[in-house]
Structures are given as C-alpha cells and as structure tokens.
Amino acid sequence: MNTESLWYIFISASLINNFVLAYFLGICPFLGVSGKMETATKMGGAVTFVMIISSMCAYGIHLFLEAIGAPFLQLISFIVVIASTVQLVEMFIKKISPALFRALGIFLPLITTNCAILGLALFQTNKGYGLLESFVYALGAGAGFTLALVLIAGLREQLEFAEVPGIVKGTALTLLIAGILSLSFMGFAGLGS
Amino acid sequence: MAEQDQKNKKGFLATANGQPSTDEFIKGLWRDNPVFVQVLGMCPVLAVSNTAMNALAMGLATTFVLLMSNILVSSLRNFIPKQVRIASYILIIATFVTITDYLIQAISVELHKSLGAFISLIVVNCLILSRAEAFASKNTIGKSIQDALGMGVGFTFALFCLGAVREVFGSGSIFGFSFFPENFQDWVVMILPAGGFFTLAIWLLIFNGAKQRKLKTS
Numbered sequence: 001m002n003t004e005s006l007w008y009i010f011i012s013a014s015l016i017n018n019f020v021l022a023y024f025l026g027i028c029p030f031l032g033v034s035g036k037m038e039t040a041t042k043m044g045g046a047v048t049f050v051m052i053i054s055s056m057c058a059y060g061i062h063l064f065l066e067a068i069g070a071p072f073l074q075l076i077s078f079i080v081v082i083a084s085t086v087q088l089v090e091m092f093i094k095k096i097s098p099a100l101f102r103a104l105g106i107f108l109p110l111i112t113t114n115c116a117i118l119g120l121a122l123f124q125t126n127k128g129y130g131l132l133e134s135f136v137y138a139l140g141a142g143a144g145f146t147l148a149l150v151l152i153a154g155l156r157e158q159l160e161f162a163e164v165p166g167i168v169k170g171t172a173l174t175l176l177i178a179g180i181l182s183l184s185f186m187g188f189a190g191l192g193s
Numbered sequence: 194m195a196e197q198d199q200k201n202k203k204g205f206l207a208t209a210n211g212q213p214s215t216d217e218f219i220k221g222l223w224r225d226n227p228v229f230v231q232v233l234g235m236c237p238v239l240a241v242s243n244t245a246m247n248a249l250a251m252g253l254a255t256t257f258v259l260l261m262s263n264i265l266v267s268s269l270r271n272f273i274p275k276q277v278r279i280a281s282y283i284l285i286i287a288t289f290v291t292i293t294d295y296l297i298q299a300i301s302v303e304l305h306k307s308l309g310a311f312i313s314l315i316v317v318n319c320l321i322l323s324r325a326e327a328f329a330s331k332n333t334i335g336k337s338i339q340d341a342l343g344m345g346v347g348f349t350f351a352l353f354c355l356g357a358v359r360e361v362f363g364s365g366s367i368f369g370f371s372f373f374p375e376n377f378q379d380w381v382v383m384i385l386p387a388g389g390f391f392t393l394a395i396w397l398l399i400f401n402g403a404k405q406r407k408l409k410t411s
Contacts, residue, residue: 021386022386023240023386024235024236024239024240024386024389025236025240025314026236027235027236027239028233028235028236028319031232031235072291072295075287075290075291075294075313075316076284076287076288076291079283079284079287079316079317080280080283080284083279083280083283109279110319112279112283112317113283113317113318113319113322114317115236115314115317115318117317118313118314118316118317119310119314122310122313122314123310126310166405167398167401167402167405168398168401170401171232171397172394172397172398172401173394175390175391175393175394175397176390176391176394178390179387179388179389179390179391179394180387182385182386182387182390183382183385183387186385186386186387
C-alpha cells in the first residue's frame, strides 16, 4: 500500500494508463457515440456507473470462486454480472429520460460488450486489489473513459466545419485524432514516478 | 492447431453440401472485411498488433472462437427463446473463450503472457456477437461455418496487416528476424499506442481510396 496509494491508482487509471488511449479498451463506443458532446458526456456517465457496480461485484465473485476453487468460471460469471448491470441501467435510463435513451440507441445495450468494463474486472483481479482499491480503480477508469470521450467529441464537433478530403471522413479521421490524443496523453507518463 | 481445424471443416463442408458455394466465405475477406469495412472488434486489433506474431495468434484464437460459437448458435437457433438470445450467445462465447485461454496457456506460456488479458477479452469482441446475431441465428450450420471462416480469415488478415507494418517500422524486424541495416533508427512511435491508431487510420484510408476509385471507374 505504500507505493500504490489510492491517489496513485486513480491517476494511473484515468491519465497515465487511460483505458481508451493507452489500453485500447472500449474503442467501439469511442468511435460510435463520440460525435456529439452531450451524448458523449452521458455515455461516459453510464459507463462509469456500470464500471463501479460491476467492479464491486467482480471483487465478490473473485473471492467466492477462489473459496470454492473454480477459477475457470471467472470469465463467465463476470460477463453475466456485467450484462445484468447493463440491463438495470438501461431500464433506469429509459424511465428517467426517454430522450437520452433514444440518443444512446444501440450503444446502450452494447455497453455489455464494452471491453473496458470486462477489462477493468480482469485487471483488478490480476493486480489483486482490495475492495477500496477496486472502487477507486473503477472510478479512475470511468473518469478516464469519460475524459477521452469528451475530448474526442469536442474535437469532432469542431471538425464538422472543416473541409477534409472525402476519403478521410469518418472513422479514419477519428482514428487520426485519437492517435494524436494518445501521443499527448503520454505526457502524463512522468506523473507516476 | 486452429489452422488444422479449419482445414478439416472445409473438407467436411465441400462433401456435405453437394455443390459448395463459397459466397459466404469470400465476402468476409474483402467486401465485408470485419476490420477495414465494418470497423468491428477494434480493441484487440489495436491492442495486440504490436508484433506480427501476436497479431497472428490473436487472429487465429478469434477465428477459433468465432467458428465454434457460430456452429453452436446455428445448431441451437430453433431452441433458444428470442428474449434471452443475446445472453445465451454471450454464455456460449464465454465458454469457448475460456477453453481457448487454457489452450493457449498449455501451448505457450510466453505467448499467453504477451497477449495478456486480451485473450479473455475476445468475449466482448463485437465481431463475434454480431456474427452470431446477424448470421448464425438465421442460417444453416454449413453457411454459418463458411461465414465464420471468411470473417475469421478476414479478421486475421487485417490484424496481420497492422501487426506486420507496426513491427517492421517499430522494431525493424518481422517475426523476430531483423532485416534492416544496423544503423536503422526504430520508429518507436509505431509500437506505442498512438502508432496503432495511426496505422489503422492509414489502412482505412487505403481501403476507402480503393473503394472510391472503383466507384468512379464503374
């Protein structure tokens, strides 16, 4: 606990090892819903929420599976928990804000297959984090994901007005911006040492 | 191992169908290439394409899971209730991924280490789920096998394109054999995460350019 304080875990998950820009997790929603600032923020919120809940559950499941000696069930149980959490969030958003529900569209159920969430559960297990550390890790990962999504959405909104050659339009352009963002995020690497 | 598997399946298909049609197989290679055209399953594409070897291993592992899950989904398509189909697909996929995970660990611990968590993350590869939902759940086993093989090979091809380019420029070698003169300065950026984004963007540009040129000429 001395070198890896909670604060360090948070900074590491959100900035230094940003899930999107350094680990390439959650690229699908990153390319899909990053067109508009508003949707991006809310998508970030939804993902962070699912992350925190599933990370807590994953911690419990890991302990349980260790106790009964069936680690090969880990992946299957993780994915089931994530799928049910997403279902819960989906119902919640549909009730609270139908407009947001429509805006997120297909990408909401697709949070289930968002690698960032499963990746988070697997990484925290590999690193042997405790309950509190897992919570902070999930929070940091969610914040990092939201940050990357919002940054790219802002850039893409500006680029709507720019004149780009036809073949660059779309995914290729987003990937190029993401590459530049990823380069700039490497500047945070010094924070950890 | 996975390759051998594929070959057996192809032989079986040719005899079982009478007149084998290869349409479903071909479309995955080029017209509907999962990576360059459909832009599916991006996470592993970017993450493990830092060397050609990793890319190839990842592609084969994904192809294996895709093939097995397509076969199972297709053969169970009349039994799975519509409401719980996605959950069932995910469970089927997760089972095969767990098998693959242990299999790779048994074959080469080193490879398992360098691919890391990304083997487990095949579960959430959108490509596999989308093939199960869009194709295998509506078509016969034979067609699903063709579809899975086509998509799998297309995916592996794309991964390899990326991995080879990144390894050649990033470490000055391919499959670990270096061939550049000694004073070649490695482009470190290519093996960094940013290099993955740039390389994929350039491949997409090439594909888009080819498509547009074809449209213009026809």
